[in-house]
Amino acid sequence: MRSLLLTTAAVFVLAACDPATETPTNTTETTTPAVTETAATEEAIAEESARLNAWFDEKYEEVLQSSPMSMTQLGRKDRYDEIDDMSFEAQREQIDWRLATVDEMKSNFDYDLLDQEAKTSYDLWIYNAERAEASWDWRFHSYNFEQMGGSQAWIPQFLINFHKVDTEEDMVAYISRVSESARAIRQLLEQTQQSAEKGIRAPTFAYEGAIQQAKNVITGAPFTDGDDSALYADLKSEITTLEEAGNVTPERAEELMADAETALIEDFGPAYQAVIDWMSDDIENTAAETVAGDLPDGAAFYNYRLASSTTTDLTADEIHEIGLSEVARLREQMVAVKDSFGFEGSLEEFFVFLRENTDDERLYYPNTDEGRQGYIDDATADIENIKQHLPEYFGILPKADVIVKRVEPFREQAGAAQHYNSGTPDGSRPGIYYAHLLDMKAMPKRELEVIAYHEAIPGHHMQISIAQELTGIPQFRTQQFFNAYVEGWALYSEYLAKEMPGTYEDDLSEFGRLGSEIWRAIRLVVDTGLHAKGWTKQEAIDYFQANSAITDAQALAEVERYITWPGQATGYKIGMLKILELREKAKTELGDDFDIRGFHDAVLGGGGLPLEVLEHRIEAWIASVKDGTYVPAPMPTDTSEPAGATEDEPAE
Structure with a gap:
């Protein structure tokens, strides 16, 4: 190139x-x-x-x-x-x-x-x-149905959260999409069957997770007895809203409901049942810990996955060594925070203390609805604090707001990673930071702040919203999602938030920040260990828990994620290290002329980029500052209205 x-x-x-x-x-x-x-x-x-x-x-x-x-x-x-x-x-x-x-x-x-x-x-x-x-x-090496982001969960999530119903025509389209989803699920099942014929299968736990999630989707009315299924409940709610707004007559509402039930019962449900039946039969052919190296041409496949995730030519050995070095560095900082907290035992003993004292209200929220709402409220408050200070660190600000929501019941998992779904480019639909709150003992308080900054502001929501709203570049550049860039920025944002007022104000929150960063460093070691160095699943879990306060549920979910998504988790730390390297380079070359707002605008102002391209972009920005051609964005004269604010609170 x-x-x-x-x-x-x-x-x-x-x-x-x-x-x-x-x-x-x-x-x-x-x-x-x-x-x-x-x-x-x-x-x-x-x-x-x-x-x-x-x-x-x-x-x-x-x-x-x-x-x-x-x-x-x-x-x-x-x-x-x-x-x-x-x-x-x-x-x-x-x-x-x-x-x-x-x-x-x-x-x-x-x-x-x-x-x-x-x-x-x-x-x-x-x-x-x-x-x-x-x-x-590598098309046959993909797992269409698995425990993390499988199609069995994504398709109903898409229908419920993205298909907006404003008119009768939108509702007719929604019902059509329910039937269309059945066709898509059957296509994906056919591909999975073809992969299996080639000896490519997800591990047993991925089958088990996908089967259970698929069952959750078609449990309840109109598929089975009991409460309404999530998809059926959403269809009913949309039709009722149309009727109450006078957009359809009661008679037409009944017709639409009948059509929806037919699409669910005759199309959608049978397609999901076909997935459940085939995977339930085929699960006996799966292995407990299938990693990339176990697949046909597995070593080449893993190299492809590393290159795709990091947008570099780093080898598995090089990534493994970077991870080991970062783990050692961060452990030293964690010891200092542990001592400041007043814990007199070793770092490993502090990990155990944090992991096992789940009834300590300093460490965990109650495993109740009140505890779950408390988590959402506190995460929202931390995000609101960051919003107030964005103009001090960024010239380009997002239009779209961001909200915190609990993951839908049919796909919620204890200990699974939190995640972000983007809003619309015009800001009419907010970005959503999703939290898995099924088991609050897997959601320690010390991690609340750092995850909010990673998933929302100044992390994923900031970067993705700005990218979507950019003008002056082709539209395709506004929708680029290179893993090392997107996740590298989000991890860098955890570090950046520490420089902002009102963040990480107690030792536990700071320990949570370090724990999050070492988590991503551990990923470099564990992902390459599993897929390139012959590590077992248990060895990966043991390494995780020896170097972090991660809970049993989190450790299991994380390691199973790496097994299912080879290489994906390596992009975070590699991307963060590159952004920090470029920031230090800019500070060194520009001295007193270095402006953090200008640097961040240069990083975010071109949309998602491979890391090599990002480096050239920052070099060009440095040169423009030196020769006086760079024009910084003006500071807002009124920052009372935070970026992303809207007149009305978005509905959850």
């Missing part, structure tokens, strides 16, 4: 027009000064860059039109009654389309006549096509 974010192409001036090299023979003839040629060249660069950006937007619209679900997530209602084609044939068609667009782009645009941002977009378009093509070789 070309060197990225190159400086603007050199301006060539005709010697005949340079008065220093040639005297005109006709003194009455007006010569063309060099500045005019420079302007002409700059105009050509601007014109070619604008032409390419328009082409990108045209092609990205074609990408979106092939994915109704993506458009819905962006708040659009195109093809609103459809679910994506999940087949391998559709995947191959999209990859071939991407490769064809690369050829078209190379044939129609002059790379040397592009500005820096356009060159970045050009290279990213190629990068994405190459990454899509590389993924095709």
